[in-house]
Every structure is written in structure tokens, then in C-alpha cells.
Amino acid sequence: MESAEQTPYAMIGGAETIRLLVEAFYARVQRDPDLAPIFPADLRPVMERQRLFLTQLLGGPPIYSELHGPPMLRARHLPHAVTPRRRDAWLRCMAEALQEIRLDELTRGWLLRRLAGIAQQMVNAPDAG
Template identity: 50%
Template sequence: MKEIKHRNIYDAIGGSDAIDRIVTLFYERVGRHPDLIPIFPDDLTETARKQRLFLTQFFGGPRLYEEDRGHPMLRRRHLPFPITPTRRDAWLHCMEEALLEANIQEPYHTVIIEKLTMTANHMMNTPD
């Protein structure tokens, strides 16, 4: 019988340390991206904290987001921000670069991008 090494993406990529690396690298990019700057606060500290909680839970780790903020209700929480296809693509590009720099290996890299692409598509609420 084959041994299962990891039960979820969170454990497979290295748990909280990996999430911290990804989020830090991601928001370094978001804070410089001309398409994203208009919809993000100047101080990304709280935004990054919430993202750490969300990604931990989204990738199968502890349910930290729900403990802190309740049900994610992502679309509702993002409705105040004009999320266009261009901004979706910019967000995903920043995440792709963060995953590469954080050295997230296959097959997890691809699975993460696929899951986040579905979520980002759902968040769009404004045409270009």
C-alpha cells in the first residue's frame, strides 16, 4: 500500500512558512503593480494578514480565516472593488511570480494557479 505523504496542498508546500513566503513575495509585487495599486490600500499589512489566513484555509490548513473573519464570502467582500479582467490577470501574474520565487514545486504550483484562477474569475465584477 502506497504511503500518503501529504493530505493537502498546505502541508505539501511547507505549511505556514510557505504561505508566509508566498504572501510576502506576492504583496511586494502587488504594491508595485500599476493595475493593482488603485484597488489596494497603501499599507498592505492587514491585507496580507487576511491573505495568509485565507490561503492557509484554502489550501487545506487550519481554518484560520473562518476563525478570524467568518465565512469567506469572497465575491461579496470584493464587490466594492472594480475587478476587471486586466486586474484579474495582473493579480494572477503577481501570484505566479511569487510562487516561482518561493520555489513552489510541481504539481502543487500548477494546482495552486488553477485553484486561484477559478477564484479570480469568480471575483471579476467590472468589464475592462
């Protein structure tokens, strides 16, 4: 059967799940000593773009690209030093956020592997020292 209901977006619970995930994730980013310094103090605009990006990534409405154009995420991250250490911190925050919102283990693993692939592509600077 082919229908909108079959997208990963719909299967994980759609807009509400993504909203909860983004909130749980950036609450951690804000407390993380490696990540916090490269993010703006007001995280709301970033959270909104991430919400739209994840929605689109998982097969939901492509509003991110309608508003911001092609994601080109690596290019968008170049102004920020994304080190292997920050990649690991980002993925740790995401793993914890996925656990907090209680996605089932199978879905969590699937999504985390997908995001780990993207995170690896974002690395654009070596760790200091």
C-alpha cells in the first residue's frame, strides 16, 4: 500500500513527535560544554529550522526547502567548527533526546544511524590539541 501514512514521519508520530524531539535535543545542546559555545544564545530560530529539516528528512512536508532552499547542510555548517568531538556530543544529545521521548528501540536505532551518517559529513575541523 502506498500512502502518506507510510512515511517514517507519520510512523514515528508526525509533527508532535518531532516537536518533542527537537525540544529535548536542544535542551541538551544548551547544557553541553562543547556544543553550547557555537550555538546562538537564542536557540528558537535554529530549533524551528531543525524541526522543518527533520520533518522533511523523514518524509513529511518539505517546508524546509520551500523556505530555505536545498538543505546543503555541510555548506551551512562551514561557518562553525564541527570537530569529531562535537559530532560525538551532538549524537549523544540526540541519543538521549530520543530516549527521553520514548521512541521504541528499533526506531531509535534506525534514526540514530541515519543521523550519524549526516553528522559525519558535517565534520569540517580537527579537534584542538
